[in-house]
Amino acid sequence: MDFKDQINIIERGVSEIVPDGGLAAKLKKVSEEKRPLIVKLGADPSAPDIHLGHTVVLRKLRDFQRCGHKIFFLIGDFTGMIGDPTGKSKTRKPLSREEVELNAKTYEKQIFKILDPDKTEIVFNSSWNAPMRFEDVLKLTSKYTVAQMLERDDFSKRYHAGDGITITEFLYSLIQGYDSVVLKADVEVGGTDQKFNLLVGRSLQREYEIDPQICLMMPLLEGLDGVNKMSKSLGNYIGIDEPPNEMFGKVMSISDEMIIKYFTLLTDVPSKDIQKMEEDMKGGTNPRDIKVKLAKEIIKTYYPEEMAHQAEEEFNRVFAKKELPDEIPEYHVGEKEVWVIKLLTDSGLSTSNSEARRLIQGGGLYIDNERVQDDKLVIECRNGMIIKAGKRKFLKLKV
RNA sequence: GGGGAGAUUCCCGAGUGGCUAAAGGGGGCAGACUGUAAAUCUGUUGGCGCAGCCUUCGAAGGUUCGAAUCCUUCUCUCCCCA
Numbered sequence: 001m002d003f004k005d006q007i008n009i010i011e012r013g014v015s016e017i018v019p020d021g022g023l024a025a026k027l028k029k030v031s032e033e034k035r036p037l038i039v040k041l042g043a044d045p046s047a048p049d050i051h052l053g054h055t056v057v058l059r060k061l062r063d064f065q066r067c068g069h070k071i072f073f074l075i076g077d078f079t080g081m082i083g084d085p086t087g088k089s090k091t092r093k094p095l096s097r098e099e100v101e102l103n104a105k106t107y108e109k110q111i112f113k114i115l116d117p118d119k120t121e122i123v124f125n126s127s128w129n130a131p132m133r134f135e136d137v138l139k140l141t142s143k144y145t146v147a148q149m150l151e152r153d154d155f156s157k158r159y160h161a162g163d164g165i166t167i168t169e170f171l172y173s174l175i176q177g178y179d180s181v182v183l184k185a186d187v188e189v190g191g192t193d194q195k196f197n198l199l200v201g202r203s204l205q206r207e208y209e210i211d212p213q214i215c216l217m218m219p220l221l222e223g224l225d226g227v228n229k230m231s232k233s234l235g236n237y238i239g240i241d242e243p244p245n246e247m248f249g250k251v252m253s254i255s256d257e258m259i260i261k262y263f264t265l266l267t268d269v270p271s272k273d274i275q276k277m278e279e280d281m282k283g284g285t286n287p288r289d290i291k292v293k294l295a296k297e298i299i300k301t302y303y304p305e306e307m308a309h310q311a312e313e314e315f316n317r318v319f320a321k322k323e324l325p326d327e328i329p330e331y332h333v334g335e336k337e338v339w340v341i342k343l344l345t346d347s348g349l350s351t352s353n354s355e356a357r358r359l360i361q362g363g364g365l366y367i368d369n370e371r372v373q374d375d376k377l378v379i380e381c382r383n384g385m386i387i388k389a390g391k392r393k394f395l396k397l398k399v
Numbered sequence: 400g401g402g403g404a405g406a407u408u409c410c411c412g413a414g415u416g417g418c419u420a421a422a423g424g425g426g427g428c429a430g431a432c433u434g435u436a437a438a439u440c441u442g443u444u445g446g447c448g449c450a451g452c453c454u455u456c457g458a459a460g461g462u463u464c465g466a467a468u469c470c471u472u473c474u475c476u477c478c479c480c481a
Binding site: 226391 | 426427428429430431434435436437438442443444445446447448449
């Protein structure tokens with residue numbers, strides 16, 4: 001593949017490349033050396049459940065693989081075992097060897113839904129960090145200055161605001177950067193929030209007389225709320241392991257403004273087609289229809305295409321036509337007569353009686369398509385009775 | 400080593416003796432509307448078979464008819480000076 005094609009593929013969706021135009025030079029260099037690019041990605045060992053936000057970067061790695069390059073998927077288990085104090089959040093509890101290994105397995109299973117295993121090598125930074133002697137660490141710390149550290153916006157703000165910064169936090173950046181030295185990375189990929197760390201890697205490589213890596217930053221993907229970065233802790237994510245129906249619904253719940261960004265970062269739809277959709281929407285095409293396309297494209301990357309269609313049908317049935325879903329979980333009731341509130345709580349539709357009461361008072365409970373408004377109601381259960389709590393929770397009773 | 404600030408419900412953040420299950424915002428949930436689990440608007444947001452009761456304001460004690468609010472001790476966070 002010639003450089004131009006490679007660059008086109010690689011630059012899609014990218015937020016920034018440092019240095020500007022450095023990619024072409026690197027490509028030229030490695031092709032002269034008759035070897036693939038070594039592309040590094042550092043992963044947090046404590047969050048092994050991958051969601052679409054993570055896939056933005058993974059898909060970029062896959063782009064590199066399609067151009068014939070090699071990926072080092074680095075699991076930062078060394079840092080993980082110490083416990084990462086990043087930011088203001090309380091120190092995370094250190095991960096044990098077993099946990100790290102378990103998480104690594106999960107990673108493997110999930111990343112290969114996107115990456116090509118033949119061109120991927122999973123490495124652990126503990127394998128070279130753990131044996132380091134204190135003097136090695138000192139040598140490393142001598143390569144970077146406090147002033148350089150304070151260039152990082154986050155550090156600088158916290159420093160001037162008088163918030164604490166631990167030395168460990170400084171060291172984390174160095175450790176990550178040192179990984180690039182060890183791997184002799186040509187390119188490091190990361191989110192825009194990782195820019196500083198990636199640049200540290202670049203500087204350190206220069207200090208250790210290695211040709212400095214290209215830093216390639218991908219935009220952060222906003223989650224379902226359209227505002228915050230997609231993350232598990234905020235609950236605004238779409239997990240890569242989620243069933244198609246769930247994915248479909250969640251994609252449909254993103255705000256209209258996010259559609260184009262999701263297309264660019266999460267699908268293989270060609271850029272010119274995406275542009276056309278953007279124009280269509282401006283021209284009055286219903287964003288809903290474009291979003292349906294998006295949802296199907298995303299599902300297609302993780303499941304057979306057929307399931308994407310099924311998810312669409314299901315969605316239309318349940319939400320557009322307000323009919324019943326295809327499959328409704330069954331709940332076995334012990335007695336014939338049950339107080340509604342108890343039923344809701346026991347079956348898990350609500351977490352407490354009070355919540356169940358609120359649901360009823362808010363008009364969100366339907367039994368056999370009839371709204372229930374009496375929270376004292378005692379139901380006479382029949383086989384096949386349908387309980388609908390809110391928009392998307394259904395239950396079929398079994399006596 | 401010395402001095403100071405603070406810890407409130409899922410989160411942020413008001414509240415300095417009763418009217419406080421605790422303002423406001425965020426988030427969540429529900430309803431209406433719709434083109435969708437978009438947007439917007441409205442309601443709701445500790446628990447309990449709930450016109451009542453019980454438990455919450457870092458922890459433990461104490462003062463008081465009555466405490467998130469006052470006192471004592473403790474734990475933890477942060478800042479300033481050295």
